[in-house]
Amino acid sequence: MAKQGKRLKAIYAGLDRDKQYALAEAIATLKSAAKAKFDETIEISMNLGIDPRHADQMVRGVVGLPNGTGKTVRVGVFARGPKAEEALAAGADVVGADDLAAAVQEGNINFDRCIATPDMMGLVGRLGKILGPRGLMPNPRLGTVTMDVKGAVQAAKAGQVEFRAEKAGIVHAGIGKVSFSDDQLVENARAFIEAIQRAKPTGAKGSYVKKVAVSSSMGPGLKVDLASLAAQA
Numbered sequence: 001m002a003k004q005g006k007r008l009k010a011i012y013a014g015l016d017r018d019k020q021y022a023l024a025e026a027i028a029t030l031k032s033a034a035k036a037k038f039d040e041t042i043e044i045s046m047n048l049g050i051d052p053r054h055a056d057q058m059v060r061g062v063v064g065l066p067n068g069t070g071k072t073v074r075v076g077v078f079a080r081g082p083k084a085e086e087a088l089a090a091g092a093d094v095v096g097a098d099d100l101a102a103a104v105q106e107g108n109i110n111f112d113r114c115i116a117t118p119d120m121m122g123l124v125g126r127l128g129k130i131l132g133p134r135g136l137m138p139n140p141r142l143g144t145v146t147m148d149v150k151g152a153v154q155a156a157k158a159g160q161v162e163f164r165a166e167k168a169g170i171v172h173a174g175i176g177k178v179s180f181s182d183d184q185l186v187e188n189a190r191a192f193i194e195a196i197q198r199a200k201p202t203g204a205k206g207s208y209v210k211k212v213a214v215s216s217s218m219g220p221g222l223k224v225d226l227a228s229l230a231a232q233a
Contacts, residue, residue, distance in 0.1 A: 020225035023214075027185045030216045034178045039070070040217040042180070044189050045172040046196055047211040049204060052165040056203030059165040062142050063195035067184040068159030070177035075156045076100065076111030078120040078138070083149050087115070090153035097123065104130055111136070113156040115144045135162070161192065163199075171196060178216060189214070193229065 021029065027042065034040045050057040076094040077087035078101070087095045094100060094111050097120065103110075104127050114131060116124045116138040124131070124138060131137040138144040142162060146152050161173045175188040193212070200208050212229065215221035 015220060015222070017220070018223075020223045020228075022228040023189060023224050024182060024186050026214050026222040026224050027189070028182050029222060030214060030219055031178055031182065031185075033219050034216050036216075036218040038217075040178045040219065041070070041174040042176050042178060042185055043172060043174050043215050043217075044192055045170055045213050045215070045221075046193070046209060048165060048169045048171065048196070049207045049210050050165060050169045050201060052167060052169060054203055057201045059171060059196065059199050059201060060141070060163065061195060061199045062155075062160050062162045063192055064155060065159040065161055065175060065188040065191055067176060067180060067188050069161060069174055069188075070180060071174065073113055073156055073159075074111045075113045075115065075153050076109075076136075077149060077153065078114070078116035078124050079149055080117075080120070083117050083147070087149045087153055090150040091157050092149075092153045101127060109134070109136070113144070113160075113162075114138050115146070115149065115152045115156070117147055117149060118145055121145060135164070163192075163196065 015029070015033070030042060048059060050059060052058050074093040075091070077084070077092045078097060079087050079095060080097050084095050084097075092115075096103070101123050114136040121138070128137055140146070143152055143155070163171045163173055165171050173192055175192055176185045197209070209226060212224040212226060213221045214224060
């Protein structure tokens with residue numbers, strides 16, 4: 001097991017690691033404990049009662065965080081003609097077709113989110129082995145294969161977060177920065193939690209949300225009381 005540094009030991013010394021915190025209390029505690037020299041990200045993790053190896057138990061989707069993520073998102077768009085112009089006007093960072101595909105094949109991936117118009121998917125599909133493992137493959141279910149290029153680019157820039165359950169049934173995401181107000185972080189966390197609850201798959205049996213925790217980039221993880229979530233929802 002990795003050794004804890006003096007800074008982290010000092011943080012943990014003032015915390016009850018077995019306590020289950022109400023969401024607002026957990027976030028306030030993380031903010032007060034954040035001492036890094038950069039604006040740390042506040043993250044939420046949810047352990048779900050699913051087995052993602054089964055198609056009917058996969059949890060995947062997108063959610064727009066009401067207060068954004070605090071992170072600058074670079075958006076790449078595969079489009080031609082008027083839709084390419086629409087993407088640029090909406091604020092896309094990289095727009096192209098064959099030229100963009102060639103850049104991706106050469107390893108020049110200068111975007112964090114990828115959007116494509118439906119007519120581009122024949123071209124984009126050939127990049128699946130590159131984009132797929134990076135979680136960048138456009139998907140109509142996630143709203144990233146669309147003719148509404150303007151809306152998709154603006155949503156990505158405004159703080160839309162994509163989530164997907166890992167093998168252990170865990171979903172996680174950054175929900176803002178330490179510099180956000182407590183209320184902004186709580187609001188973002190609730191939006192994420194509600195999105196996960198709405199995405200409950202038909203194949204999920206028994207308890208769906210098993211555990212919830214919040215943490216900061218350089219700080220501790222705190223357990224969130226599930227009963228308090230229900231009470232405050």
